[in-house]
Amino acid sequence: MVVGLAIDKGKKKGEIILTNQFVNTIEGTKEEPGVSNYYNIKTTGGAMMETVKNVSNLTDNSPYYTHLKVIVIGEEVAATTNLMEITNWFLRHHELRRTIQIIIAKGKAEKILTSKLEKRTIPAVELWGMTQNIRETKKMPRFVTLGEMGIKMTDEMSFLVQSVVPLQQGLKMAGAAVISGKERKLIGWLTDEEMNWANFLVNQRKGKEGGVIKVLDEKTKKPIVYNNQNIKRKIVVSRKNGDLSFLVKVYTEGYLLEDWSLTENSFENNYIRTVEKQLTAELKKQTTSVLNKMQKKLKADVFGFRTQLRIDDYPTWKKLKTNWDTEFSKIPIEVQAEVKILEFGGKGNKLPKR
Amino acid sequence: MELRQDEKITTSQAVIGIATFVLGSEIVILPRVASDAIGTPDAWISIFLGGVISTCLGVVCAKLSLRFPTSNYYEISPKLVGKPIGFLVNLIYIFSLMMTGAYQVRIQAEVVRHYLLDDTPIAFTAICFLAVSTYLVLGGMNPMFRLFELLFPLSTFVFFLVMVLCLQDFQIENFRPVLSEGVLPVLLGLKAASLPLYGFEIILFFTPIMNEPKKAVKAVVASNSITILVYVTVLVIVIGNLSSEVVRTLTWPTIEVIRSIEIPGAFFSNFELFFIVIWVIEMYTTLVVSHYFSSLGISQLFSIKIKYCYFIVIPLIYWVAFYPKNINGVFSLGDINGYIAIFISGIVPVLLLLIAKLKSWRGQNV
Structure with a gap:
């Protein structure tokens, strides 16, 4: 056996x-x-x-x-x-x-x-x-x-x-x-660090949950960790004056499960918004850099842009099909990220409000 | 053929009889054949259109048989086109039936060898298959239909259950964009995609033995809807799992898809066993029908007692089944069988109905 x-x-x-x-x-x-x-x-x-x-x-x-x-x-x-x-x-x-x-x-x-x-x-x-x-x-x-x-x-x-x-x-x-x-x-x-971000760009049929995003809070420089529960990724194909370009919309929702800063107050919506903003910025920055590596250095479309192009614009796809990976490296891609915090676990702040 | 009222078959038995005869070996290879002929993922449209056409042809067969409510196919054609041509048509039909049976025997043996019993000689599984079929056929028509009535719901249920399990890796993107290359490939592929749908002409034998012959048209339409549903389901599931490009590269695409089912944790797998079991039953019923009616044909054509014909047919079926030397030969046997089926169940009944209409129009009593 x-x-x-x-x-x-x-x-x-x-x-x-x-x-x-x-x-x-x-x-x-x-x-x-x-x-x-x-x-x-x-x-x-x-x-x-x-x-x-x-x-x-x-x-x-x-x-x-x-x-x-x-x-x-x-x-x-x-x-x-x-x-x-x-x-x-x-x-x-x-x-x-x-x-x-x-x-x-x-x-x-x-x-x-x-x-x-x-x-x-x-x-x-x-x-x-x-x-x-x-x-x-x-x-x-x-x-x-x-x-x-x-x-x-x-x-x-x-x-x-x-x-x-x-x-x-x-x-x-x-x-x-x-x-x-x-x-x-x-x-x-x-690398495993790059893979953490690449996973947000892949069409996740299974295993949408799991994975974390860690950022250092702008003011306190203390880590904040977000635990992802769901990823939705959508590719939009657009053609302006015959120039092909892609827009990737990454949406993720999950829980805020670790926050080291003493001044946090997750019961306040304003605080949640600022954290979301930082997480979104980090997600956008990192996914863009992974995408850049795949496009410029490795020249391989592993994220399924080809499938979306085939569905949305079949004639163009037929033209570019034979050398798709090289063609892919030339197409401008924009990333749009959104992080949504649904809840923050059993503890919302370190110290009670005074 | 005169039968006592209680020996006649009910309408639902007739529906199941036709469906069970039409559904056979093709389930496992249709996705490849259809995708190969069409080249785009739109094979399911082709088979759907083919189904509509075959239903129309089935209605033609039913109408024809209703004009001769007491005679079967073998008796109708000599009445309409004269003895010599009728004899020839009947001979071709007997051969076509035997070929259908032989094809089931061989494909069954090949798949069982490939997936289940790889050291067993295929002749052995084939002979077992034929022996069981002879056993049932010897009992006559009624046990046959009663067994079909028992097995068909069971096998259909298991079939759809397995298909539902296949949904976990199903990707709708494999079908998009619909009609990417236009309508032309779909129409060109119509012929190849609709080959497995033939076999409904068997209604020409069922009408005389039905207790309500008037429902023959309904029976054909109902059974054809079942077969279309089954074939479209197979195509959609297989192409949705594998994409049409990959389907074209696999020998037994349907079984390969079912082999990939794994309930998370890999504890439950080997679902192809269930599928192969019910699918062998499906082929067995096809073989039984062709065995019985080809024996009946030989018996009526050469005036031999039907008891002996059951046994005359066995070596003939066996010989045809093992005539192809390799697997590609087997597949081309299936193709040839399909073309004969188009002739015998598509073209001939239409011609016969036209002749019958002409004759009655001219005032001849037929």
Whole structure:
């Protein structure tokens, strides 16, 4: 029973190293100290299916992939090989489900599956659990499944994939890997801080809640933390004298859950307004800078501007379709942000009004 | 064919009989075939229009059979166009029925091999399938319709339940903009998209055995509405989940969508099992109908006792089912079957009705 796969590049040209993480199902030994509940088997080969078949030469448990949870792709493979070629076998074989999570590792993917966890759980299962945390934190993109990845690559759509780094002990979800839609290769990274803001620009179908915005209060220089409950993002396509431009409207509502300043008074609407204003300014500033990075540096439309253009202006979309990511980098985009505080928890101010 | 009153079928049995015959293997591949022919996400418009046309043709069939309330398709055509041509038409129809049955057998075997029993030879599942069909057919018409009446609501319910579960990844953007390339692709794709809707001509056999033959037109319209609803649902759900570009690249798009259903937490998955079960039932009923009526045809054409015909048909169906050597051959078998169906259930009944009208206009008593 394989629960995790790691794909790395071999030494020779075109060679793949595949690490299969098996669940150790041998009875009786699991509870004994020193016996691991998983084992890894490494094989090499030129194509995926060939590499997988080589596993049967090394163990009596031929791999069975129906319970596969995660596929970790190494940085080097993702940056040099067309991911559509790598994932082809996964999408064809009936044992693999379309709901497997894809994660891109910084560095070698193998290191992720061999990392020591303090909990002593199976790394692949631990990793799978971490991918689901989009409801808790916005510092990673929503997980991408194998099926979704196939859809995006067929449609030549750029997208974000969760990325992971090994720590001394344990793993860390570290922002996002940017996959270009045309080349279907890894072209860059977003740090987890940038990802926090990029998530406001992505069309969130699931996991609209979670994530925080932190600002330092203008007067007191003390942190104020806003907990997001809902994101609504709308793209408006406009054409003035034949020049295409986009307007992104980001609206978020949530709770004010931490405020260090002693002079706060959340029972006053005026105070809430000033905080909202600061949060809005911060949101606008940060989202614009992320958008700038995606447009100018990475040149990849991961936010779904293309879908809106296709819907609103099909003839233009047809013209720009073939080189969309390059065209996208030239189109001016304006961000409009709005933050709404709905409530502030169980405590509204530090000191009673005098 | 003379039947006692209590052996005749009710109107609802006739409706279910037609719907269950029309709905078959195509559910799993229609999204690919239709999207490929149309090229835009508007396939559902095509199938809807195709459904309207097929309903009209179904009404033609029903009207034709109402002119001959005691004779079935095999008896009508010799009466109208003379023995030799009638014989030929009947032969083609028998072959078309056997092909429909054979196609169900093969597709069923292929899908079961791909998704469920990958080490079982497909011949084995196919023979089991045929054996169960023979068992039911041997019991005659009434057990057949009673079983359909039992299975159809169940399978339709499970089908729609699974489709509702597919809604969690449904994206309406995949359909927008509607009619992006204009109306032309929709019309061009009409032929390919409407192939699975044929099969309503089976009403020509049902009218003589219905206890209220006058309701034949209503029965055709009702059963066609069911099939259109099912096919449009499949198309909308599959394209909404995958986008029309991706649907065109997958072999069994419907099952792939159902395989991606996961109730959060990944505790409940493998919903394709439910779907494949009810879908195999759906194909089984199609096979039973074609098995029974092709045996009936051979029996009436060559004056052989129908008991023997049930068994004569089995090797023929098996041979046709395993004639294609690979999966692409199977798909082209389905295409050929569709074109014969257009001829036999679209064009021939219209011609027959016209001839019947002409004859009665000329004052001949038919």
